[in-house]
Structures are given as C-alpha cells and as structure tokens.
Amino acid sequence: MSDEYQTSGEYLHLLSEPAWQALRTPVALALRDAASDATLLDVGAGTGLGTEVLAAAVPDGDVVAVEPSPALRAVLLSRLAARPDLRRRVTVVAGDALGVDLPARLGAVLAMNMIGHLDPDGRRAFLRRVAERLAPGAPLVLNLQPPTEPTPVPFSVFGTVPVGHHTYEGGGSAEPSGPDAVTWRMRYRVLDADGTALREDHADYRWHVIPADALLTELTEAGLTGEVGPLDVVRAVRRT
Known part of the structure; x- marks a missing residue:
C-alpha cells in the first residue's frame, strides 16, 4: 500500500x-x-x-x-x-x-x-x-470538511508554525476530479527567519466530498x- x-x-x-x-x-x-x-x-x-x-x-x-x-x-x-x-x-x-x-x-x-x-x-x-x-x-x-461540492478551491496558506529559527508553512488548492471528488494539491515549505524558502515539498491526494x-x-x-x-x-x- x-x-x-x-x-x-x-x-x-x-x-x-x-x-x-x-x-x-x-x-x-x-x-x-x-x-x-x-x-x-x-x-x-x-x-x-x-x-x-x-x-x-x-x-x-x-x-x-x-x-x-x-x-x-x-x-x-x-x-x-x-x-x-x-x-x-x-x-x-x-x-x-x-x-x-x-x-x-x-x-x-x-x-x-x-x-x-x-x-x-x-x-x-x-x-x-x-x-x-x-x-x-x-x-x-x-x-x-470543505468543499462540500466538487468545486475549485484557490490556493491559500492554511497555517504557519515557528520551530526554532525556521517556520513551517502549509497550504493548498483543489480542483474537481469527478462528480463527487476533488484533488487537493498541497504545498509545504520550510522558511528561514527572513522568509526565504529553504525547502518546498508537494503532495496530491483525492478527497470525496459530501x-x-x-x-x-x-x-x-x-x-x-x-x-x-x-x-x-x-x-x-x-x-x-
């Protein structure tokens, strides 16, 4: 799996x-x-x-x-x-x-x-x-969890959490991927103290809406x- x-x-x-x-x-x-x-x-x-x-x-x-x-x-x-x-x-x-x-x-x-x-x-x-x-x-x-219909969701930052000198950031957007689902495209970043992105990771997953x-x-x-x-x-x- x-x-x-x-x-x-x-x-x-x-x-x-x-x-x-x-x-x-x-x-x-x-x-x-x-x-x-x-x-x-x-x-x-x-x-x-x-x-x-x-x-x-x-x-x-x-x-x-x-x-x-x-x-x-x-x-x-x-x-x-x-x-x-x-x-x-x-x-x-x-x-x-x-x-x-x-x-x-x-x-x-x-x-x-x-x-x-x-x-x-x-x-x-x-x-x-x-x-x-x-x-x-x-x-x-x-x-x-939103959306409750297969509609587009524009990108937004969901949250930021500081740890030491770094800040961890997560955000994402969604696009319809069928009559009852969206695909979330997530972006995760590790930011330096001045806001510079030190690392960036991406993950997609399908979510069935109701x-x-x-x-x-x-x-x-x-x-x-x-x-x-x-x-x-x-x-x-x-x-x-």
Missing part, C-alpha cells in the same frame, strides 16, 4: 495542532456518553491529536487507534511513548477503515479528517460497519441518527 502521507508526514502534526486547539472542545462534547465497558476506536488516527481527546473521554478505557500511514504511525507511536498513561491503554493498528478487524462492541468511534478518503460505497460500508457494533447511546464522531444533508441521510440509512454541531463536527448514535 502506498503512503499518501509519505511527504506531508513531516509537517502534518505541527500544522494540525492549531486546528485541534479549536476542535478539542466540540469533539470532547460530541464524545459524551461514550461507553466505558467497550472499546474506544479512533479510525484514521493520524498523529494522535484526536486519540488523546478520545482517551480523555473515558479515562480508563481501552483505545484502539487505526492508521494506515507508516509516516503518521511513527509520529503517533513516538508521542504515545512519551505518555505512560496512554501507552498502557492505546493499541496502534496498521490498517484502514474498511479492512481493519473491528471489535465486536464499540464504546465510541472517532473518525476525524478521514471520511473524504472513502469513496461513496466505502463511506456507506464504513458507516454500516460502525453502526452494527456501537453500544446503545455510544457516539460516532466525525467531521465535514454535503451535510447527504451525510445525515447516509447515517440514517445505516441505522444512525446524526446531527451537525460546531465546526462541522458530526455526532451520530444508533437509533433505538
């Missing part, structure tokens, strides 16, 4: 931290009622920023973090190694949303910043897999009831 994050893995954690400062509270609220007697699952765990929030939702809960990218798993494992409280209860699995063996009973599922990696059939299959295993009242938490109402319909078809909250964080539970 090729690693879509082979190039961007160097930059992703640094550039994701500011966004997660804003996401942390709405995600934590959406994870309310996580079941303490079932496995907590983070799908597309990345470098573990969401895994930390999931683990905090049930302080003694058993957590499984699924991540297909070797580059991102390396960062995730390094961060867990520095956190004895998490290292003893977070299991990292090399796999993806459709291929990984799921626990029989799930106390909560977190799937942040990953649903667009699945095509429509894969997305619906993932929602069904999760719905079948969620404990009563336990949440599935994911998020919507409007909020269409996602809520798919959740209903999977046997879930969903709602869209702050920062487009979606919370869904099994219908009773």
Whole structure:
C-alpha cells in the first residue's frame, strides 16, 4: 500500500495542532456518553491529536487507534511513548477503515479528517460497519470538511508554525476530479527567519466530498441518527 502521507508526514502534526486547539472542545462534547465497558476506536488516527481527546473521554478505557500511514504511525507511536498513561491503554493498528478487524462492541468511534478518503460505497460500508457494533447511546464522531461540492478551491496558506529559527508553512488548492471528488494539491515549505524558502515539498491526494444533508441521510440509512454541531463536527448514535 502506498503512503499518501509519505511527504506531508513531516509537517502534518505541527500544522494540525492549531486546528485541534479549536476542535478539542466540540469533539470532547460530541464524545459524551461514550461507553466505558467497550472499546474506544479512533479510525484514521493520524498523529494522535484526536486519540488523546478520545482517551480523555473515558479515562480508563481501552483505545484502539487505526492508521494506515507508516509516516503518521511513527509520529503517533513516538508521542504515545512519551505518555505512560496512554501507552498502557492505546493499541496502534496498521490498517484502514474498511479492512481493519473491528471489535465486536464499540464504546465510541472517532473518525476525524478521514471520511473524504472513502469513496461513496466505502463511506456507506464504513458507516454500516460502525453502526452494527456501537453500544446503545455510544457516539460516532466525525467531521465535514470543505468543499462540500466538487468545486475549485484557490490556493491559500492554511497555517504557519515557528520551530526554532525556521517556520513551517502549509497550504493548498483543489480542483474537481469527478462528480463527487476533488484533488487537493498541497504545498509545504520550510522558511528561514527572513522568509526565504529553504525547502518546498508537494503532495496530491483525492478527497470525496459530501454535503451535510447527504451525510445525515447516509447515517440514517445505516441505522444512525446524526446531527451537525460546531465546526462541522458530526455526532451520530444508533437509533433505538
């Protein structure tokens, strides 16, 4: 399996931290009622920023973090190694949303910043897999990311983070690449103190888009009831 994050893995954690400062509270609220007697699952765990929030939702809960990218798993494992409280209860699995063996009973599922990696059939299959295993009242938490239609997105810089004498910068643009997808073209740069670009890397990836109402319909078809909250964080539970 090729690693879509082979190039961007160097930059992703640094550039994701500011966004997660804003996401942390709405995600934590959406994870309310996580079941303490079932496995907590983070799908597309990345470098573990969401895994930390999931683990905090049930302080003694058993957590499984699924991540297909070797580059991102390396960062995730390094961060867990520095956190004895998490290292003893977070299991990292090399796999993806459709291929990984799921626990029989799930106390909560977190799937942040990953649903667009699945095509429509894969997305619906993932929602069904999760719905079948969620404990009563336990949440599935994911998020919507723009664009919600296959429209062009002009280039912009998403964020800059200083580290020592350098600044790490990430930005990108998107172009339609089918009736339900765009291709993101990402640019990452390392800037010197005077703004000179010391290095520049590029990465492309395909992202399947979906409007909020269409996602809520798919959740209903999977046997879930969903709602869209702050920062487009979606919370869904099994219908009773």
